[in-house]
Amino acid sequence: MRDAHIYNFKRGLPRMSWHPHNLYNLWRRSYGPLEKITNRVEYKESLNWRRWTAKALLRAYHGDFINEKIFKRWYLPETLPDVRPTEALKKVEPVLEVNRWANKQEAAQKMEKRAEEERQKGLAPVGSLMFTEVERRIDVVIFRACFAHSVYEARRLVIHGDVLLNGKKHTNPNTRLAPGDMVSVDPKAIRFLQDRPDPVEEDADTAEEAADAAGEASESKSESKTVPSTSRFSKKHSTSSSSNTGLTPFNLPPYASPFLFIPAYLEPSFATCSVIYLRHPTARPGYSEVPTPWDADGEVVRLTWEWYSKRRMRIRSKSQLARMPDNRQ
Template sequence: MTKRTAAKYKIDRRMGENIWGRPKSPVNRREYGPGQHGQRRKGKLSDFGLQLRAKQKLKGYYGDLTEKQFRRIYAEAERVKGDTGENLIGLLERRLDAVVYRAKFVPTVFAARQFVNHGHVEVNGKKVNIPSYRVKEGDVISVRQKSKQLELVLVASQLPERDVPDYMAVDHSKMSCEFVRTPGLGDVPYPVAMEPNLVVEFYAKN
């Protein structure tokens, strides 16, 4: 188990929100943060604090990406024409691990990273084991034949708390999905409010 996987509940509690919408999240039971100072009253956050929190929440949601990885994706979003915040969401959703998670092939985004790493996924019929691989519109992502009966896969497809978004066409009988189009912020089924505009403000100033 990776360090990040072990820390996923800590991320929820640090943010004070159930960012993946999981029924087992500790935030459902106690809303204060982790550690001995977690129950202290929180002061009003400054603009910087709000921007930092928005960045940490978005970064955490996609498997607690490293700052270097996240900054690189942001820099790319900034270079592309259009709204930087929307571009950022589109690039994050095109990560292979995010697509595998959205398609409900695995139960968590952390499991998706490991699933891809271990060679269980194909893109257009070819094995791809890089979680950050950028999926293109029209690509077909599928679980490899020998991996379709893994308990993890069978359980994930039945999870009631998540729906597959409409920018993906998923066939769970074949364990494959087509990435139909790149989504904008309004298309992505985040369980909590994400604020990419604040992330843009954070990087603009820092």
């Protein structure tokens, strides 16, 4: 199974899930004892080790069900974005002096104006756009639209035939959506819309009453057949009254409140259990539309970009193009 032992406490890798164990691993990686890269001042490990660890943390959340070789070949963008830190703007001054010395006043003015705008607005956190192609997958879209408890459950919904793509049954979870595609999910397969079983509560008084009733079973056997229990009758009555309201039940998973948000590039309709993929995720200064548990402009993303900028695959032959996952552009 693709989701076997994914919440292992020893590894402690955050995943696309609302499971309580996943929330605990996220806390351990962000503030707990497993914090390894973020908020560090001195680094005793090598730079290559830190890059690999950052890559493992991000890949565990963004598409851990995708093979690493396939991810580097088909899901990384052709040109990776520039994730230089803000301190790199200080290096613009020597270039400006060279342009002025070479009498390139127009080029110097444009560069100075651009540097000033970047200082005021800040650089866009484009490092998270490495995972734009992963966010286009139909199973990830279903999870982002809050129709499944995890991306692994969303994959099973697609494979089992509970999902429609533009009104037609679709069973390929590797499909990347195009802007304007509509994905519909069968309401019977959504766990959010199912009634929770009522918990059975027993205390000492109930146990004593049950023992006394068992001792007097021979005397009240005929009465117990004709007179129903008051607690059972009230329980059935309350269930029937809630079902007659005409409202659809919506039950959140435990500890789901910190993750209940929908990205701006999706337009869900909970009345019809469908979602429209509006456009591809983008980023602007101070904001990234790709949901991630890490800082979109932080060191984890920057080290991951440095890892993939040297190891990504650039050659795609005809035989490889024939095996490319379904991409609706």
